[in-house]
Amino acid sequence: PASDPALVERARAAKDTLGERVFVLGHHYQRDEVIQFADVTGDSFKLARDAAGRPEAEYIVFCGVHFMAESADILTGPHQKVVLPDLSAGCSMADMAVLSQVEDAWDALAEAGVQDAVVPVTYMNSSADIKAFCGRNGGIVCTSSNAEMALEWAFDQKAHLDGGGKVLFFPDQHLGRNTAVLKMGLTLDDCVVWDPQKPNGGLTTQQLADATMILWKGHCSVHGRFTPEVVDKLRATVPGIQILVHPECTHEVVLKADLVGSTEFIIKTIEAAPAGSSWAIGTELNLVKRLANDHPDKNIVFLEKNVCYCSTMNRIDLPHLVWALESLVKGMVVNQIDVDDETERHALVALQRMLDLPG
Ligand code: CIZ
Ligand code: SF4
Numbered sequence: 001p002a003s004d005p006a007l008v009e010r011a012r013a014a015k016d017t018l019g020e021r022v023f024v025l026g027h028h029y030q031r032d033e034v035i036q037f038a039d040v041t042g043d044s045f046k047l048a049r050d051a052a053g054r055p056e057a058e059y060i061v062f063c064g065v066h067f068m069a070e071s072a073d074i075l076t077g078p079h080q081k082v083v084l085p086d087l088s089a090g091c092s093m094a095d096m097a098v099l100s101q102v103e104d105a106w107d108a109l110a111e112a113g114v115q116d117a118v119v120p121v122t123y124m125n126s127s128a129d130i131k132a133f134c135g136r137n138g139g140i141v142c143t144s145s146n147a148e149m150a151l152e153w154a155f156d157q158k159a160h161l162d163g164g165g166k167v168l169f170f171p172d173q174h175l176g177r178n179t180a181v182l183k184m185g186l187t188l189d190d191c192v193v194w195d196p197q198k199p200n201g202g203l204t205t206q207q208l209a210d211a212t213m214i215l216w217k218g219h220c221s222v223h224g225r226f227t228p229e230v231v232d233k234l235r236a237t238v239p240g241i242q243i244l245v246h247p248e249c250t251h252e253v254v255l256k257a258d259l260v261g262s263t264e265f266i267i268k269t270i271e272a273a274p275a276g277s278s279w280a281i282g283t284e285l286n287l288v289k290r291l292a293n294d295h296p297d298k299n300i301v302f303l304e305k306n307v308c309y310c311s312t313m314n315r316i317d318l319p320h321l322v323w324a325l326e327s328l329v330k331g332m333v334v335n336q337i338d339v340d341d342e343t344e345r346h347a348l349v350a351l352q353r354m355l356d357l358p359g
Contacts, residue, residue: 003033007318011037014325022328023057024321025050025072027064028263029284029313034063034321043263044068044124045143048075048351051082059083059328062337063316065091069337070128074344074351082337083328085320089312091125093248096218097171099129101196105168106137109214112205118166118214119154123147125220126171128339128347135349142354144247144262147179149357166211168194171218178247178254180213188251193217222310223248226282230304231256234280238299244269245282245303253282263287273298285309 015022015037025047026038035041040050044064051060051072060082062069069084076082102120109115120139122130131141138157142150151167158165169176173193180186190212194201197217208214226249234241243257244266254260259269266283273279275297281288282303292300327334339347 003036003318007322008033008036010322011318011325014322014329017329018059018325020056021058022061022325023051023054023059024061025063027068027313028267028287028290029310030063030316031286031314031318032290033318034316035290037321038063043143043145044071045145046264048072048124051076055080059333061085061321061324061328063321065089065094065312066337067091067094067125067127070339071124071131071351073337073339074128074131074347081333083324083333084316084335084337085324086315086317087335089315091312092221093123093171093218094125094127094130097122097126097130097196097216099127099133102130102133102170102216105194105196105201105216106133108200109168109208112208114166114208117158117161117163118168119157120168120170121150121154121176122170122350123172123175128343130170131350132343132346135346135351139350140353141350144175145264146354146357146359147175147247148183149359150354151179151184153353153357164212166214168214168216170216172220172248173215173217174219174224174250174254175247176213176215177251178249178260181251182254182260186212191215220248222284222307223282224250225307226250226253226304228252228256231280234301234303238278238280238301241278241280241299243280243282243303249282257282267291270295270298270300284313286313 024039026035026041048071052075062072062084069082073082120134120137122134124143140150154167155165192207192211193215195217223246231243244259245257247260270291278299280301280303288302
């Protein structure tokens, strides 16, 4: 449905009034009604970088979810204010790794006598205090575009140890497993899953000693729902269809796909695809619909009908954006995301390690 013309007009007017003072970032999974007002679009990594490249903008309005706005706040200057148009736009995956749980796991690794060999690696989709934990404990942040390089970096930190190092990877077990097994040459047997709901993660000391990848039991409530069966069905019914999925999908789905990669990779792949080619895409629905609209010469379908939008991404709608922008016009900064200095300092260490990765 087209967005309400009166709201479109109000958003435009507020943006015009604010001019260069405001910079609006739009994540690929956002609604079209919001994306039309984004100065730039991107995945969480690109948006954080874009925000850092706009020191003249007094206000960064982040159309995405909470952890992304936190990362933007960490990577921008103290004079810049980051606004999240709806504070309830969280990420269920990020919420699956709570700092106290991660600290408990860390202590358990010490008790098992393996902590010295472990490097913590957190996916960008985590809260600022989890990133700060990684900064304080020799760890690094990664995204779905650079997870392989981040794991290589992590194992390099412990290359001097007999038997090498281990990685504690959170919150997304699927990205961790897919990267370890499909990119790093590890086997499924090298991976164990740490369940924060169970004592000692549900693992024995021997299992912790033997594992190379300790995967946090977290997942994305959207990407985790695609199934391998639907891939088989599509291949049987649409000749020549290619399956393109995000690495947050389960290992079984990724194994059956033709191509796997970050949202930026998915977009580039579709842009480069020949006219007439057929694609089933396993990522958030707003992005898949936009790709289908923008490429009418290609046959683009959503991988699985039963999977729906990311409900928290969708909380940012045009009324919330208008409210945030009009408040700024009146000099009121609503829904500011302000990470405390101590957390910011340590989180920046882990983020900087990622930004310093080659490539
Ligand atoms: O699933 C997400 O939220 C993704 C892919 C985020 C991002 O942009 O890295
Ligand atoms: Fe979180 Fe998944 Fe939504 Fe991304 S798509 S914000 S990982 S719940």
